Amino acid sequence: MIVEILCIGTELLSGITLNTNAYWLCSEITNVGGVVRRVTVVRDDLSEISSAARESLARKPNILITTGGLGATYDDITFEGLAAALGKKVVLDSRAVEMLKKSYARHKLHYELTESRLKMACIPEGSTPIQNPVGSAPAIMEQADSISIFCLPGVPSEMKTIFKEHILQRIKKSVGKFVAEELNYNTRGLTEAMIAPVLIEIVKSHPKNMIYLKTHPRGYYRKKTPQIKIQMISRGDNEKEVKNRLAAISKVIEKEIVKRGGIIC
Amino acid sequence: MIVEILCIGTELLSGITLNTNAYWLCSEITNVGGVVRRVTVVRDDLSEISSAARESLARKPNILITTGGLGATYDDITFEGLAAALGKKVVLDSRAVEMLKKSYARHKLHYELTESRLKMACIPEGSTPIQNPVGSAPAIMEQADSISIFCLPGVPSEMKTIFKEHILQRIKKSVGKFVAEELNYNTRGLTEAMIAPVLIEIVKSHPKNMIYLKTHPRGYYRKKTPQIKIQMISRGDNEKEVKNRLAAISKVIEKEIVKRGGIIC
Numbered sequence: 001m002i003v004e005i006l007c008i009g010t011e012l013l014s015g016i017t018l019n020t021n022a023y024w025l026c027s028e029i030t031n032v033g034g035v036v037r038r039v040t041v042v043r044d045d046l047s048e049i050s051s052a053a054r055e056s057l058a059r060k061p062n063i064l065i066t067t068g069g070l071g072a073t074y075d076d077i078t079f080e081g082l083a084a085a086l087g088k089k090v091v092l093d094s095r096a097v098e099m100l101k102k103s104y105a106r107h108k109l110h111y112e113l114t115e116s117r118l119k120m121a122c123i124p125e126g127s128t129p130i131q132n133p134v135g136s137a138p139a140i141m142e143q144a145d146s147i148s149i150f151c152l153p154g155v156p157s158e159m160k161t162i163f164k165e166h167i168l169q170r171i172k173k174s175v176g177k178f179v180a181e182e183l184n185y186n187t188r189g190l191t192e193a194m195i196a197p198v199l200i201e202i203v204k205s206h207p208k209n210m211i212y213l214k215t216h217p218r219g220y221y222r223k224k225t226p227q228i229k230i231q232m233i234s235r236g237d238n239e240k241e242v243k244n245r246l247a248a249i250s251k252v253i254e255k256e257i258v259k260r261g262g263i264i265c
Numbered sequence: 266m267i268v269e270i271l272c273i274g275t276e277l278l279s280g281i282t283l284n285t286n287a288y289w290l291c292s293e294i295t296n297v298g299g300v301v302r303r304v305t306v307v308r309d310d311l312s313e314i315s316s317a318a319r320e321s322l323a324r325k326p327n328i329l330i331t332t333g334g335l336g337a338t339y340d341d342i343t344f345e346g347l348a349a350a351l352g353k354k355v356v357l358d359s360r361a362v363e364m365l366k367k368s369y370a371r372h373k374l375h376y377e378l379t380e381s382r383l384k385m386a387c388i389p390e391g392s393t394p395i396q397n398p399v400g401s402a403p404a405i406m407e408q409a410d411s412i413s414i415f416c417l418p419g420v421p422s423e424m425k426t427i428f429k430e431h432i433l434q435r436i437k438k439s440v441g442k443f444v445a446e447e448l449n450y451n452t453r454g455l456t457e458a459m460i461a462p463v464l465i466e467i468v469k470s471h472p473k474n475m476i477y478l479k480t481h482p483r484g485y486y487r488k489k490t491p492q493i494k495i496q497m498i499s500r501g502d503n504e505k506e507v508k509n510r511l512a513a514i515s516k517v518i519e520k521e522i523v524k525r526g527g528i529i530c
Contacts, residue, residue, distance in 0.1 A: 028280070048303070107491075136456075193385075197380075214281075
């Protein structure tokens with residue numbers, strides 16, 4: 001289950017907004033066994049959006065999720081960008097109009113459907129609108145050959161709700177049973193280079209994606225003694241196997257830490 | 266001055282690490298008048314890194330900055346990925362070896378130059394190593410036709426220091442004098458759609474990049490009255506003009522907020 005994420009928003013590339021949406025999505029997808037292969041962030045620019053979407057589709061992920069650019073303002077052009085990438089046009093969708101009305105009614109807002117508001121219901125031809133249960137702009141779902149495309153709003157609460165309701169189950173179902181166990185050692189007296197040969201041996205002796213080993217430098221203790229965190233994650237579809245694998249790996253690493261002059265704090 | 270950022274690290278796509286590096290770089294670059302056109306995040310995978318680098322180079326930014334993957338562990342393969350993208354190989358660079366030695370000496374560490382450590386000094390043929398003044402792994406600078414490529418470490422303190430010492434001035438010099446002024450209105454009683462036609466008119470009547478207008482939904486006051494933040498940024502090379510432009514725009518927007526039934530909080 002390979003997922004790509006395309007985040008759309010000039011604010012993300014101007015240092016105005018920290019991209020917590022991508023972080024949250026990566027975490028949710030990884031936690032159920034999906035693999036996020038790439039995150040791309042582009043500005044609110046039609047040709048940038050359409051090129052990035054086209055490139056992502058050419059890499060054939062199982063799912064492409066976009067965030068942002070679904071609103072009523074001039075720079076919300078995700079649907080136009082995606083439509084261009086798919087060689088389609090955007091059309092006013094009556095189901096999306098109804099969803100907009102429902103959203104306004106929820107807040108007891110009696111809004112006229114002005115041009116700016118109807119823009120939110122102009123979706124790529126043939127795509128399926130998704131009710132926004134938090135804000136107003138509908139999301140969409142679109143199928144391009146084997147790729148499922150979801151365009152989600154950029155507002156985190158809206159994005160999260162729609163992801164949980166419409167995408168998470170799909171990923172879970174496709175991945176099947178999935179468990180992950182994690183263990184971390186904070187060590188002193190070792191550098192990444194000192195433990196690197198051990199890690200590479202362990203990684204080489206396991207199938208890809210079953211284990212994840214990573215060292216994180218954590219500066220120097222009293223300006224002299226190097227500190228690193230060693231992170232170990234075991235993944236798979238059998239809980240017992242996953243746990244046993246993690247236990248076996250951590251035992252090897254514990255021994256090697258001591259052997260190489262390090263201590264676990 | 267168009268910049269692209271390529272962040273390398275499986276931890277960034279697994280929801281383990283929030284990509285604050287990209288956020289910080291975008292902010293620094295924007296603040297001196299540079300434009301970040303795209304951020305791409307890929308896993309520690311040779312073909313992913315080399316494809317992403319190749320694609321970025323084909324878009325011909327002025328500068329390509331990569332972060333992460335310079336360390337001593339098995340999954341630090343940024344140099345190999347970049348070299349593959351450039352049709353080069355990595356070679357042990359004697360200057361980089363000296364830099365490594367200098368870094369260890371700084372911490373009074375008497376390390377043997379093992380294979381794992383020397384890996385950090387194996388850089389793309391023809392590139393220039395850059396001393397890491399905080400950690401050990403050297404960064405590199407590489408010129409590919411008109412594109413300057415910088416590979417920076419993923420550890421934020423190391424990345425920031427090298428960026429400030431080697432890249433920031435280059436961007437500043439190329440951009441020339443640059444000022445930006447920002448003003449924000451928190452409003453109540455308006456939706457994005459209600460102010461959208463005003464924003465589009467203002468944006469249309471100014472050259473691209475001189476102004477940035479953006480509305481941010483801020484939920485509902487007492488569950489009923491919509492709240493939005495209107496963000497206005499004026500940019501240019503003349504302080505007086507930038508300020509006057511912002512003042513003129515904010516005056517128009519103030520009037521329109523009131524006219525459309527909103528208030529500024």
